[in-house]
Amino acid sequence: MRIKKTEPNHAEIDMTPMIDIVFQLIAFFMVISNFEQTQADERVRLPSDVLAQPPTVKPAHELVLNVGFVRDPEHGIPKQGPVVFHNSQFCRITDTDSPAEVLIYNRSAEQNQTIQTVPFAYRLEQEKRLFFDRGVNPAEEVTVIIRADTHVPTGLVQKLIQMSQEAFTGSDGSSQDGFAKFALKAEQTTDTQ
Amino acid sequence: MKFRNQKPVEKIEPQMAPMIDVVFLLLIFFMCTLKIISQEGDFNINMPAVAQAQTETPKLLPDFKVRLLADVASGQLIEVRFGQRSLGTGPRAFQLLQQTIKEQIAGSPYADEIEIEIDADFDLNYEHVISAVSACTGEVSGATTEGGRKKISRFVEKIKFAPPRQSQRAAVGG
Numbered sequence: 001m002r003i004k005k006t007e008p009n010h011a012e013i014d015m016t017p018m019i020d021i022v023f024q025l026i027a028f029f030m031v032i033s034n035f036e037q038t039q040a041d042e043r044v045r046l047p048s049d050v051l052a053q054p055p056t057v058k059p060a061h062e063l064v065l066n067v068g069f070v071r072d073p074e075h076g077i078p079k080q081g082p083v084v085f086h087n088s089q090f091c092r093i094t095d096t097d098s099p100a101e102v103l104i105y106n107r108s109a110e111q112n113q114t115i116q117t118v119p120f121a122y123r124l125e126q127e128k129r130l131f132f133d134r135g136v137n138p139a140e141e142v143t144v145i146i147r148a149d150t151h152v153p154t155g156l157v158q159k160l161i162q163m164s165q166e167a168f169t170g171s172d173g174s175s176q177d178g179f180a181k182f183a184l185k186a187e188q189t190t191d192t193q
Numbered sequence: 194m195k196f197r198n199q200k201p202v203e204k205i206e207p208q209m210a211p212m213i214d215v216v217f218l219l220l221i222f223f224m225c226t227l228k229i230i231s232q233e234g235d236f237n238i239n240m241p242a243v244a245q246a247q248t249e250t251p252k253l254l255p256d257f258k259v260r261l262l263a264d265v266a267s268g269q270l271i272e273v274r275f276g277q278r279s280l281g282t283g284p285r286a287f288q289l290l291q292q293t294i295k296e297q298i299a300g301s302p303y304a305d306e307i308e309i310e311i312d313a314d315f316d317l318n319y320e321h322v323i324s325a326v327s328a329c330t331g332e333v334s335g336a337t338t339e340g341g342r343k344k345i346s347r348f349v350e351k352i353k354f355a356p357p358r359q360s361q362r363a364a365v366g367g
Contacts, residue, residue, distance in 0.1 A: 022220060023216065026216065026220050029223030029227060032227060033227050047319060047320035049234075052235065052236065053345065054234050054235075148319045151318050153316045153317065153319070154263075154315065154318070154319055155316065155358060156315075184236045186235070186323045
């Protein structure tokens with residue numbers, strides 16, 4: 001009997017639908033992952049509340065102040081109190097101009113170390129001037145967004161607000177009012193108590 | 194001219210394997226970098242500087258005063274007071290605060306004018322202030338909007354802080 005020789009059959013999988021779907025997934029994840037530069041700081045654990053709804057209108061100019069703790073894994077909240085995280089520096093909420101030392105936990109070195117902090121009043125004034133120089137009126141057009149940790153003493157947040165309100169001298173030598181609009185950030189929860 | 198031995202048109206088969214490798218890699222990268230962040234909302238507070246505030250016209254209604262007392266060492270809430278009235282502590286106190294303010298405002302023609310002043314102890318943990326602000330400004334009503342979210346009704350828009358108090362913690366030595 002003669003057997004007809006057949007060529008070995010190459011099973012060819014149709015790749016097209018799979019690639020379609022994979023590309024769609026990629027597009028989805030690209031859209032979802034927001035690369036928007038939010039000034040959120042992970043060291044700040046925001047309090048949560050039901051009524052905290054994202055603002056419908058984004059303020060034209062905003063200054064975000066992160067107040068939190070340099071927590072270390074063993075002790076939790078450090079003794080020296082909260083600091084403001086500002087341009088990768090640690091700032092204390094004081095009016096005085098003397099630098100102070102703060103004991104923080106260094107994650108990479110896994111030990112406590114002392115660092116210098118910068119008083120925040122001076123930095124705030126710089127921020128006010130920066131806004132003023134760009135032609136923005138701090139008192140009317142800028143919203144100060146305060147992202148404070150749950151365990152920050154209220155008095156310090158109030159002090160921070162006071163410092164933000166303080167008048168400053170503009171670059172032209174005139175006296176200008178400080179910030180007047182504030183927004184307190186909280187995490188949105190859906191459960192009602 | 195005639196071409197002999199013309200080859201049949203060759204089917205070009207693109208190499209799929211490297212492309213799929215890369216595509217999967219991209220997919221995994223985006224899946225891993227995806228961070229699920231809970232939404233952040235905010236409470237607006239209008240606090241002009243002192244000099245400005247003094248020139249304001251006298252108000253028709255006195256401010257509502259909410260006092261928050263704190264435990265000096267831990268910063269935990271001890272008591273919530275509305276005016277002179279004590280409302281106790283914990284989440285129940287904030288519910289009561291919400292009810293009281295709603296009752297006070299209901300039917301008042303000057304509801305838009307009402308301002309609430311929050312006077313908290315220096316050492317009070319910040320989360321309680323947020324709870325108080327939340328209780329003063331609005332509530333979640335039972336009805337849901339089309340988006341499936343709970344509807345929020347707000348009754349007071351103006352919130353301000355009293356001048357900060359002195360910290361007691363240093364005095365105690367904590």
